[in-house]
Amino acid sequence: MAKAPRRGPYICGIDAALDVVSGKWKGLILWELHVCRVCRFAELRRRMPGVSEKMLTQHLREMEEDGLVHREVYAEVPPRVEYSLTEHGRTLNEALGPLGVWGVERMRREGTEAVEVAEPSHG
Amino acid sequence: MAKAPRRGPYICGIDAALDVVSGKWKGLILWELHVCRVCRFAELRRRMPGVSEKMLTQHLREMEEDGLVHREVYAEVPPRVEYSLTEHGRTLNEALGPLGVWGVERMRREGTEAVEVAEPSHG
DNA sequence: CCGCATCCTTTAGGATACTG
DNA sequence: CAGTATCCTAAAGGATGCGG
Secondary structure, eight states, X not given: OOOOOOSOOOSSHHHHHHHHHOSTTHHHHHHHHHHHSEEEHHHHHHHSTTOOHHHHHHHHHHHHHTTSEEEEXXXXXXXXXXXXXXXXXXXXXXXXXXXXXXXXXXXHHHTOOOOOOSOOSOO | OOOOOOOOOXXXXXXXXXXXXXXXXXXHHHHXXXXXXXXXXXXXXXXXXXXXXXXXXXXXXXXXXXXXXXXXXXXXXXXEEEEEEOHHHHHHHHHHHHHHHHHHHHHHHHTOOOOOOSOOSOO
């Protein structure tokens, strides 16, 4: 009902790490939570054009289970839930740094344009 | 017929990088080719318990297309094909280094045993 | 030995409607 | 607002058999 077992056994550390970031939006979630530090569901969604509610919820729950994301629920009306990175989430993000740099290099090589996300840099 | 389009557009470098390593065995292929430097198909397969011929071929082809893997075909009988990393493959592997370290840490935290790969350390 | 073609199952991802 | 439930399609992955 919930999700496939996941979580190993792994052959090497790369395996173990890729497991928790595999998922169409997980890298981006990590990045956005790094940028805004604390973020509500709706705002996070706004920052990620194209993601569906289902996928965002699902990915956030998995990342919470994996100890990457902290979910703070406020018993208010209307409800408020704030997401942030845990310590493990932060270290993972740092570990992803060099990969991100490599990815940017790759985009330059391939001439692949990144999609503009509310931050046009050429007016 | 070949494969889905892939290759962007990406939201950030992480996206672009994760795209080329997403695939059940790609991280491991990268690692094994890093270890043995040059590797034949059969040997590569032996080093990766559980992978099917189809998946190994498919992943290797995609990684070749992505400029990560070099495929050297020798016109001999019986045929011989040697795989190795390209420069981009090597830099990607280096970029994956911190992620691998993080993954090992994660396995320690979770108590997840890595599977033994032809190297039993406890008799 | 290396790999392609085919068929099949499983999983990921998306659209939509509904709820506390 | 922040989800859950259901249904559906597409893609990944796996088993097996054939071919150069």
